[in-house]
Amino acid sequence: MSTSKTMAAATLTAAEQLELAEDADAGTPVLEGGAARRAERRHQRRVARDEAAERKRSARSGFSNPANPRRSWLLTLVTGLFVLYCLFPLVWLVINATKTQPDFVSTFGLGFGRSFALWDNLVTVFTYQDGIFGRWLLNTLLYVVVGAGGATLLAIMGGYALAKFRFPGRRLVFAVIIGAISVPGIALAVPQFLLFAKLGLTNTPWSMIIPSLISPFGLYLMWIFSDQAVPGELLEAARVDGASETRTFLTISLPLLAPGIVTTALFTIVATWNNYFLPLIMLKDSNWYPLTIGLNQWNKQANTVGGQAIQNLVVTGSLVTIIPLIVAFLALQKYWQSGLAAGAVKE
Amino acid sequence: MVKTETSGGEVLGPPANLNRHRVDWRGWKFMWPFAVVFVFVFIVPILYAVYESFFQSRMVGGTVFAGLANYRRLFGDAQFWTSLRRVALFTVVQVPIMLALSALLALALDSLRLHGMKFFRVSTFMPYAVPAVVSALMWGFIYGAKYGMVASLNDWLGTSLDVLSPNTMLVAIGNIVTWEFTGYNMLIFYASLTTIPHSLYEAAAIDGAGEWQIVRRIKMPELRGSLAITVIFSIIGSFQLFNEPSVLQSMVPGNTITTYYTPNMYAYNLSFMGGQSNYAAAMAIVMAAITMVIAYAVQLRSMREQMR
Numbered sequence: 001m002s003t004s005k006t007m008a009a010a011t012l013t014a015a016e017q018l019e020l021a022e023d024a025d026a027g028t029p030v031l032e033g034g035a036a037r038r039a040e041r042r043h044q045r046r047v048a049r050d051e052a053a054e055r056k057r058s059a060r061s062g063f064s065n066p067a068n069p070r071r072s073w074l075l076t077l078v079t080g081l082f083v084l085y086c087l088f089p090l091v092w093l094v095i096n097a098t099k100t101q102p103d104f105v106s107t108f109g110l111g112f113g114r115s116f117a118l119w120d121n122l123v124t125v126f127t128y129q130d131g132i133f134g135r136w137l138l139n140t141l142l143y144v145v146v147g148a149g150g151a152t153l154l155a156i157m158g159g160y161a162l163a164k165f166r167f168p169g170r171r172l173v174f175a176v177i178i179g180a181i182s183v184p185g186i187a188l189a190v191p192q193f194l195l196f197a198k199l200g201l202t203n204t205p206w207s208m209i210i211p212s213l214i215s216p217f218g219l220y221l222m223w224i225f226s227d228q229a230v231p232g233e234l235l236e237a238a239r240v241d242g243a244s245e246t247r248t249f250l251t252i253s254l255p256l257l258a259p260g261i262v263t264t265a266l267f268t269i270v271a272t273w274n275n276y277f278l279p280l281i282m283l284k285d286s287n288w289y290p291l292t293i294g295l296n297q298w299n300k301q302a303n304t305v306g307g308q309a310i311q312n313l314v315v316t317g318s319l320v321t322i323i324p325l326i327v328a329f330l331a332l333q334k335y336w337q338s339g340l341a342a343g344a345v346k347e
Numbered sequence: 348m349v350k351t352e353t354s355g356g357e358v359l360g361p362p363a364n365l366n367r368h369r370v371d372w373r374g375w376k377f378m379w380p381f382a383v384v385f386v387f388v389f390i391v392p393i394l395y396a397v398y399e400s401f402f403q404s405r406m407v408g409g410t411v412f413a414g415l416a417n418y419r420r421l422f423g424d425a426q427f428w429t430s431l432r433r434v435a436l437f438t439v440v441q442v443p444i445m446l447a448l449s450a451l452l453a454l455a456l457d458s459l460r461l462h463g464m465k466f467f468r469v470s471t472f473m474p475y476a477v478p479a480v481v482s483a484l485m486w487g488f489i490y491g492a493k494y495g496m497v498a499s500l501n502d503w504l505g506t507s508l509d510v511l512s513p514n515t516m517l518v519a520i521g522n523i524v525t526w527e528f529t530g531y532n533m534l535i536f537y538a539s540l541t542t543i544p545h546s547l548y549e550a551a552a553i554d555g556a557g558e559w560q561i562v563r564r565i566k567m568p569e570l571r572g573s574l575a576i577t578v579i580f581s582i583i584g585s586f587q588l589f590n591e592p593s594v595l596q597s598m599v600p601g602n603t604i605t606t607y608y609t610p611n612m613y614a615y616n617l618s619f620m621g622g623q624s625n626y627a628a629a630m631a632i633v634m635a636a637i638t639m640v641i642a643y644a645v646q647l648r649s650m651r652e653q654m655r
Contacts, residue, residue, distance in 0.1 A: 092485060329476050
């Protein structure tokens with residue numbers, strides 16, 4: 001027992017030495033952030049190794065740390081079944097994006113087709129109907145950048161105001177917004193359309209952008225964040241030093257709010273990128289369509305009389321549509337996971 | 348969420364401004380952009396829709412004031428009630444299944460007993476990033492009895508399953524919605540579980556509590572708080588069911604998904620295909636009112652439970 005422990009210690013130091021060597025190997029880091037990230041990753045690896053060692057020890061001694069219990073293969077297997085369910089349609093999508101239209105309708109769904117046509121499909125997606133898919137992609141980006149970007153900005157400022165100021169009407173704002181979260185977005189879209197039609201805004205990008213600017217959920221998140229992340233004493237100190245409210249907000253509060261901003265931005269981006277009902281009713285001109293409407297229109301083409309079935313393009317286009325969001329979620333998972341956790345603390 | 352308000356007030360009890368008598372308008376400096384757009388996008392449209400719902404456009408005489416005629420017509424509209432019953436049934440069956448799955452998943456993740464926890468957390472959340480249109484398209488192709496996965500299944504087993512038949516359509520849609528939102532709800536549950544201090548588990552373990560007792564006595568009560576949020580969001584979501592049936596409509600044979608399959612599809616078709624926007628406005632208002640009443644009723648009930 002004791003020998004195995006010393007051996008474990010020995011290997012640990014050896015591994016650490018190796019890491020130190022790696023560190024020296026890296027030499028002058030290109031970016032300070034990169035070095036910090038590498039150090040963080042090394043730290044995490046070390047923690048994971050220590051925890052694994054602790055689990056092994058506790059398995060032998062019978063005493064288990066509640067913060068680091070033994071892993072269960074049975075539970076992993078059962079949960080794994082659900083993960084399969086979650087991932088299976090995505091796997092299906094990737095596989096079928098590589099098929100030609102004849103292969104798509106004739107070969108087994110989870111097997112590859114007779115030819116590997118992913119590149120051909122991608123080219124066709126972007127050239128079909130004079131490259132309208134590219135236009136839809138740019139439209140979606142426009143709606144996301146202006147709409148979701150604006151929504152994030154308004155939510156940051158509003159949430160900050162709600163958390164850090166006692167202004168007249170604050171309670172009313174709060175009550176109205178909580179009520180607004182309960183109003184179904186789609187029930188609202190019909191009235192919005194009626195009003196926008198009256199103002200002549202339908203069938204323009206504004207009809208898509210302006211309603212996207214309001215995110216009650218984003219405001220709620222930012223309110224909680226501002227409440228937790230920005231200490232009132234810091235603001236007072238800045239004010240005593242003579243900084244204006246705007247300057248205090250820009251130089252002191254904004255940097256502290258960064259993780260919350262990423263979370264809020266991510267959720268408003270998803271809401272705008274995935275919106276289907278709003279553009280469906282607001283936009284008639286296919287030149288202003290976002291991806292979601294465009295894809296559905298391509299899919300419907302198979303049903304119209306004399307329409308050519310282009311399901312391979314629908315599937316490949318769908319894949320192109322979801323990849324940016326999945327990449328964003330994977331790259332920023334540290335932020336949104338901690339962001340949602342902060343939201344839950346408050347509840 | 349009303350509870351949040353009071354707790355926020357407590358945390359911030361003493362105002363930053365020491366002079367309590369002076370009214371502090373500074374907050375509006377940051378609040379006004381949101382407030383202005385909010386009024387334009389939320390308040391004005393609702394008021395305008397209420398106004399519109401009192402009118403009717405007639406063949407002769409154009410748009411005339413009709414009082415409550417649109418609402419009276421709504422009460423006698425069998426198609427509206429059919430669609431409302433359908434989403435109510437959908438809500439009663441789908442929401443509990445989805446939330447139970449989410450809660451179980453969150454408990455499994457929080458138990459710290461899974462191999463590869465990070466992978467599980469991210470992969471179950473991934474469907475949330477997929478647009479409803481793409482989800483409906485994917486599942487629609489998979490459901491296809493001609494060349495989808497269901498067709499392959501039928502080939503192997505010699506059966507003739509058809510998920511897209513009128514009888515199973517609602518189940519098929521329920522599966523799509525469950526697929527889309529289980530991970531999202533799981534994350535909300537999971538986030539609230541991670542806020543439980545670990546010392547509580549240690550204390551429970553020392554007192555001789557087993558894993559199941561910890562789940563029942565510590566974790567389940569904690570989940571109840573976030574349950575109110577997820578239930579309300581889910582109810583709102585299923586009452587405004589639109590995207591999935593609307594996309595599937597062109598993928599299923601014949602008239603399986605009617606133009607009045609859900610209240611929202613009905614309102615959409617009335618106002619954009621039928622040119623009856625006044626009637627659709629009345630329907631939108633009634634739907635918003637029904638949803639809000641149910642959401643508040645559920646919220647109140649769960650709040651009362653928490654008070655105990």
